[in-house]
Amino acid sequence: MAFLEARNVVKRFGGLVAVAGVSFDLEQGRIVGLIGPNGAGKTTLFHLIAGTFPCDQGTIRFCGRDITRTKPYHVCRAGIARTFQITRPFDKMTCYENVVGGLIGRNGFTGESHKGRREVEELLKFVGLWEFMNTEARHLNLIHKKLLEIARALATRPKLILLDEVLGGLNTGEILKALDLIRAIRDQFGVTILWIEHVMGALMQVAEKLLVLDGGRLLCQGQPQDVVNDSRVIEAYLGETDD
Numbered sequence: 001m002a003f004l005e006a007r008n009v010v011k012r013f014g015g016l017v018a019v020a021g022v023s024f025d026l027e028q029g030r031i032v033g034l035i036g037p038n039g040a041g042k043t044t045l046f047h048l049i050a051g052t053f054p055c056d057q058g059t060i061r062f063c064g065r066d067i068t069r070t071k072p073y074h075v076c077r078a079g080i081a082r083t084f085q086i087t088r089p090f091d092k093m094t095c096y097e098n099v100v101g102g103l104i105g106r107n108g109f110t111g112e113s114h115k116g117r118r119e120v121e122e123l124l125k126f127v128g129l130w131e132f133m134n135t136e137a138r139h140l141n142l143i144h145k146k147l148l149e150i151a152r153a154l155a156t157r158p159k160l161i162l163l164d165e166v167l168g169g170l171n172t173g174e175i176l177k178a179l180d181l182i183r184a185i186r187d188q189f190g191v192t193i194l195w196i197e198h199v200m201g202a203l204m205q206v207a208e209k210l211l212v213l214d215g216g217r218l219l220c221q222g223q224p225q226d227v228v229n230d231s232r233v234i235e236a237y238l239g240e241t242d243d
Protein backbone atom coordinates (compact mmCIF):
# COMPACT_ATOMS: atom_id res chain seq x y z
CA MET A 1 0.00 0.00 0.00
CA ALA A 2 1.43 3.35 -1.05
CA PHE A 3 1.39 6.19 1.48
CA LEU A 4 -0.12 8.54 -1.13
CA GLU A 5 -1.32 7.14 -4.43
CA ALA A 6 -2.72 9.13 -7.38
CA ARG A 7 -4.21 7.26 -10.33
CA ASN A 8 -5.16 8.92 -13.64
CA VAL A 9 -6.14 12.15 -11.92
CA VAL A 10 -7.78 14.72 -14.20
CA LYS A 11 -8.88 18.32 -13.56
CA ARG A 12 -10.43 20.55 -16.23
CA PHE A 13 -11.18 24.24 -16.04
CA GLY A 14 -13.71 24.59 -18.87
CA GLY A 15 -11.78 23.61 -21.99
CA LEU A 16 -8.39 23.74 -20.27
CA VAL A 17 -7.07 20.44 -18.94
CA ALA A 18 -4.87 21.57 -16.03
CA VAL A 19 -4.13 18.02 -14.78
CA ALA A 20 -4.38 15.49 -17.57
CA GLY A 21 -4.27 11.97 -16.13
CA VAL A 22 -1.51 12.01 -13.51
CA SER A 23 -0.47 8.86 -11.63
CA PHE A 24 2.25 8.56 -9.00
CA ASP A 25 3.07 6.95 -5.64
CA LEU A 26 4.65 8.79 -2.74
CA GLU A 27 6.56 6.85 -0.11
CA GLN A 28 6.24 7.73 3.55
CA GLY A 29 9.18 9.58 5.14
CA ARG A 30 10.47 11.08 1.91
CA ILE A 31 11.11 14.66 0.81
CA VAL A 32 9.89 14.76 -2.78
CA GLY A 33 10.04 17.77 -5.10
CA LEU A 34 7.29 18.55 -7.60
CA ILE A 35 8.64 20.67 -10.44
CA GLY A 36 7.57 21.86 -13.86
CA PRO A 37 7.23 25.08 -15.86
CA ASN A 38 4.67 27.76 -14.96
CA GLY A 39 1.14 26.53 -15.59
CA ALA A 40 2.20 22.84 -15.55
CA GLY A 41 -0.59 21.98 -13.09
CA LYS A 42 1.46 21.67 -9.88
CA THR A 43 -0.72 23.83 -7.63
CA THR A 44 -3.87 22.34 -9.16
CA LEU A 45 -2.59 18.88 -8.24
CA PHE A 46 -2.15 20.09 -4.64
CA HIS A 47 -5.75 21.39 -4.69
CA LEU A 48 -6.91 17.95 -5.82
CA ILE A 49 -4.95 16.12 -3.11
CA ALA A 50 -6.13 18.58 -0.43
CA GLY A 51 -9.75 18.33 -1.59
CA THR A 52 -10.07 22.04 -2.48
CA PHE A 53 -11.19 21.08 -5.99
CA PRO A 54 -12.85 17.79 -6.83
CA CYS A 55 -11.10 15.58 -9.41
CA ASP A 56 -13.02 15.21 -12.69
CA GLN A 57 -11.60 11.70 -13.05
CA GLY A 58 -9.21 9.40 -11.26
CA THR A 59 -8.59 8.44 -7.64
CA ILE A 60 -6.39 9.60 -4.80
CA ARG A 61 -5.70 7.28 -1.87
CA PHE A 62 -3.92 8.21 1.34
CA CYS A 63 -2.77 5.57 3.82
CA GLY A 64 -5.09 3.08 2.16
CA ARG A 65 -8.15 5.36 2.30
CA ASP A 66 -9.89 6.77 -0.78
CA ILE A 67 -9.85 10.57 -0.33
CA THR A 68 -10.86 11.47 -3.90
CA ARG A 69 -14.15 13.09 -2.91
CA THR A 70 -13.22 14.05 0.62
CA LYS A 71 -13.77 17.62 1.85
CA PRO A 72 -10.62 19.65 2.69
CA TYR A 73 -11.20 19.61 6.47
CA HIS A 74 -11.58 15.82 6.43
CA VAL A 75 -8.44 15.48 4.27
CA CYS A 76 -6.68 17.61 6.87
CA ARG A 77 -7.95 15.40 9.69
CA ALA A 78 -6.78 12.36 7.74
CA GLY A 79 -3.26 13.83 8.00
CA ILE A 80 -2.58 16.08 5.01
CA ALA A 81 -1.72 19.75 5.63
CA ARG A 82 -0.66 22.39 3.13
CA THR A 83 0.81 25.83 2.66
CA PHE A 84 -0.28 28.22 -0.08
CA GLN A 85 1.75 29.65 -2.98
CA ILE A 86 0.22 33.04 -2.13
CA THR A 87 0.28 33.13 1.66
CA ARG A 88 -3.10 33.15 3.37
CA PRO A 89 -2.75 34.06 7.04
CA PHE A 90 -5.69 35.39 9.04
CA ASP A 91 -4.41 38.98 8.78
CA LYS A 92 -6.02 40.48 11.85
CA MET A 93 -5.15 37.57 14.10
CA THR A 94 -1.83 37.26 15.92
CA CYS A 95 0.71 34.60 14.98
CA TYR A 96 -0.33 32.71 18.10
CA GLU A 97 -4.00 32.81 17.09
CA ASN A 98 -3.19 31.76 13.53
CA VAL A 99 -1.41 28.65 14.76
CA VAL A 100 -4.23 27.89 17.21
CA GLY A 101 -6.40 27.78 14.07
CA GLY A 102 -4.43 24.69 13.00
CA LEU A 103 -4.94 23.05 16.40
CA ILE A 104 -8.69 23.55 16.44
CA GLY A 105 -9.09 21.26 13.44
CA ARG A 106 -7.89 18.40 15.64
CA ASN A 107 -11.07 17.03 17.20
CA GLY A 108 -11.95 20.07 19.26
CA PHE A 109 -8.42 20.63 20.56
CA THR A 110 -8.04 24.34 21.43
CA GLY A 111 -5.31 26.78 22.34
CA GLU A 112 -6.97 27.37 25.72
CA SER A 113 -5.52 24.35 27.49
CA HIS A 114 -2.03 24.42 28.95
CA LYS A 115 -1.01 21.63 26.56
CA GLY A 116 -2.44 23.49 23.58
CA ARG A 117 -0.68 26.73 24.54
CA ARG A 118 2.64 24.96 24.93
CA GLU A 119 2.28 23.23 21.61
CA VAL A 120 1.59 26.51 19.78
CA GLU A 121 4.52 28.20 21.50
CA GLU A 122 6.85 25.33 20.60
CA LEU A 123 5.76 25.47 16.96
CA LEU A 124 6.32 29.23 16.79
CA LYS A 125 9.75 28.67 18.31
CA PHE A 126 10.46 25.84 15.85
CA VAL A 127 9.79 28.01 12.79
CA GLY A 128 11.56 31.05 14.29
CA LEU A 129 8.52 33.23 15.01
CA TRP A 130 8.67 33.18 18.80
CA GLU A 131 9.27 36.93 19.05
CA PHE A 132 6.25 37.61 16.80
CA MET A 133 3.85 35.51 18.87
CA ASN A 134 1.60 38.51 19.66
CA THR A 135 2.08 40.32 16.34
CA GLU A 136 -0.87 40.48 13.95
CA ALA A 137 -0.09 38.50 10.79
CA ARG A 138 -0.67 41.51 8.52
CA HIS A 139 2.48 43.13 9.98
CA LEU A 140 4.74 40.20 9.02
CA ASN A 141 7.10 40.27 6.04
CA LEU A 142 6.96 37.60 3.33
CA ILE A 143 9.38 35.10 4.91
CA HIS A 144 7.61 35.36 8.25
CA LYS A 145 4.22 34.84 6.59
CA LYS A 146 5.59 31.70 4.93
CA LEU A 147 6.96 30.45 8.25
CA LEU A 148 3.58 31.11 9.87
CA GLU A 149 1.88 28.97 7.22
CA ILE A 150 4.27 26.13 8.03
CA ALA A 151 3.61 26.45 11.77
CA ARG A 152 -0.16 26.49 11.20
CA ALA A 153 0.08 23.43 8.95
CA LEU A 154 2.21 21.55 11.52
CA ALA A 155 -0.33 22.36 14.25
CA THR A 156 -2.75 20.00 12.52
CA ARG A 157 -0.20 17.19 13.24
CA PRO A 158 0.02 16.07 9.62
CA LYS A 159 1.57 12.88 8.29
CA LEU A 160 2.08 14.64 4.95
CA ILE A 161 2.69 18.32 4.27
CA LEU A 162 2.26 19.92 0.84
CA LEU A 163 4.58 22.92 0.48
CA ASP A 164 3.81 25.25 -2.43
CA GLU A 165 6.81 27.44 -3.32
CA VAL A 166 7.91 28.27 0.20
CA LEU A 167 11.20 29.73 -1.07
CA GLY A 168 9.78 32.12 -3.70
CA GLY A 169 10.89 35.71 -3.04
CA LEU A 170 13.42 34.81 -0.32
CA ASN A 171 17.09 35.89 -0.36
CA THR A 172 20.00 33.43 -0.17
CA GLY A 173 20.38 33.60 3.61
CA GLU A 174 16.65 33.12 4.13
CA ILE A 175 16.66 30.17 1.73
CA LEU A 176 19.45 28.41 3.64
CA LYS A 177 17.54 28.77 6.91
CA ALA A 178 14.35 27.55 5.25
CA LEU A 179 16.16 24.45 3.96
CA ASP A 180 17.24 23.55 7.50
CA LEU A 181 13.66 23.99 8.58
CA ILE A 182 12.31 21.76 5.82
CA ARG A 183 14.78 19.01 6.73
CA ALA A 184 13.78 19.37 10.38
CA ILE A 185 10.06 19.02 9.54
CA ARG A 186 10.82 15.54 8.26
CA ASP A 187 13.56 14.60 10.72
CA GLN A 188 12.02 15.94 13.96
CA PHE A 189 8.31 15.58 13.24
CA GLY A 190 8.51 12.56 10.91
CA VAL A 191 6.36 14.37 8.35
CA THR A 192 6.56 13.33 4.69
CA ILE A 193 7.02 16.32 2.37
CA LEU A 194 5.74 16.93 -1.15
CA TRP A 195 7.25 20.22 -2.20
CA ILE A 196 6.61 22.43 -5.26
CA GLU A 197 9.61 24.65 -5.88
CA HIS A 198 11.17 26.71 -8.65
CA VAL A 199 14.41 27.42 -6.76
CA MET A 200 16.14 24.36 -8.21
CA GLY A 201 19.53 24.79 -6.51
CA ALA A 202 17.82 24.66 -3.13
CA LEU A 203 15.48 21.84 -4.02
CA MET A 204 18.42 19.74 -5.26
CA GLN A 205 20.07 19.98 -1.83
CA VAL A 206 17.12 18.52 0.04
CA ALA A 207 14.80 16.54 -2.23
CA GLU A 208 15.40 12.79 -2.48
CA LYS A 209 13.19 12.39 -5.53
CA LEU A 210 11.62 14.67 -8.13
CA LEU A 211 8.32 14.44 -10.00
CA VAL A 212 8.10 16.57 -13.15
CA LEU A 213 4.80 17.89 -14.48
CA ASP A 214 4.47 19.48 -17.92
CA GLY A 215 1.21 20.49 -19.55
CA GLY A 216 -0.74 18.65 -16.86
CA ARG A 217 1.09 15.35 -17.46
CA LEU A 218 3.75 13.57 -15.44
CA LEU A 219 6.78 13.93 -17.71
CA CYS A 220 9.16 11.85 -15.59
CA GLN A 221 10.22 11.05 -12.04
CA GLY A 222 13.36 9.82 -10.33
CA GLN A 223 16.58 10.79 -8.58
CA PRO A 224 17.06 14.59 -8.72
CA GLN A 225 20.38 14.41 -10.58
CA ASP A 226 18.95 12.11 -13.26
CA VAL A 227 15.80 14.17 -13.64
CA VAL A 228 17.52 17.53 -14.17
CA ASN A 229 19.75 15.97 -16.84
CA ASP A 230 16.81 14.32 -18.63
CA SER A 231 16.48 15.81 -22.12
CA ARG A 232 12.65 15.84 -21.84
CA VAL A 233 12.87 17.99 -18.72
CA ILE A 234 15.41 20.37 -20.27
CA GLU A 235 13.15 20.70 -23.30
CA ALA A 236 10.09 21.37 -21.13
CA TYR A 237 11.87 24.24 -19.39
CA LEU A 238 13.83 25.68 -22.29
CA GLY A 239 11.73 24.73 -25.33
CA GLU A 240 12.83 22.48 -28.18
CA THR A 241 16.55 22.29 -28.81
CA ASP A 242 18.13 22.16 -32.27
CA ASP A 243 20.20 18.99 -32.73
Ligand SMILES: Nc1ncnc2c1ncn2[C@@H]1O[C@H](COP(=O)(O)OP(=O)(O)OP(=O)(O)O)[C@@H](O)[C@H]1O
Pocket residue numbers: 013016018036037038039040041042043044045085
Ligand atom coordinates in the same frame (compact mmCIF):
# COMPACT_ATOMS: atom_id res chain seq x y z
N1 LIG B 1 -9.15 28.30 -10.75
C1 LIG B 1 -8.75 28.22 -12.03
N2 LIG B 1 -9.58 28.50 -13.06
C2 LIG B 1 -9.19 28.41 -14.34
N3 LIG B 1 -7.95 28.02 -14.72
C3 LIG B 1 -7.07 27.74 -13.73
C4 LIG B 1 -7.42 27.82 -12.35
N4 LIG B 1 -6.34 27.46 -11.60
C5 LIG B 1 -5.36 27.18 -12.48
N5 LIG B 1 -5.80 27.34 -13.76
C6 LIG B 1 -5.02 27.09 -14.97
O1 LIG B 1 -4.58 25.73 -14.89
C7 LIG B 1 -3.23 25.62 -15.38
C8 LIG B 1 -2.37 25.05 -14.28
O2 LIG B 1 -2.26 26.03 -13.26
P1 LIG B 1 -1.45 25.77 -11.91
O3 LIG B 1 -1.68 26.94 -11.03
O4 LIG B 1 -1.80 24.44 -11.38
O5 LIG B 1 0.05 25.75 -12.44
P2 LIG B 1 1.43 25.67 -11.64
O6 LIG B 1 2.18 24.51 -12.20
O7 LIG B 1 1.17 25.70 -10.18
O8 LIG B 1 2.15 27.02 -12.13
P3 LIG B 1 3.11 28.04 -11.34
O9 LIG B 1 4.47 27.41 -11.35
O10 LIG B 1 3.07 29.27 -12.17
O11 LIG B 1 2.55 28.26 -9.97
C9 LIG B 1 -2.82 27.02 -15.84
O12 LIG B 1 -3.06 27.12 -17.22
C10 LIG B 1 -3.75 27.93 -15.06
O13 LIG B 1 -3.99 29.15 -15.75
Ligand SMILES: [Mg+2]
Pocket residue numbers: 042043044085
Ligand atom coordinates in the same frame (compact mmCIF):
# COMPACT_ATOMS: atom_id res chain seq x y z
MG1 LIG C 1 1.61 27.02 -8.68
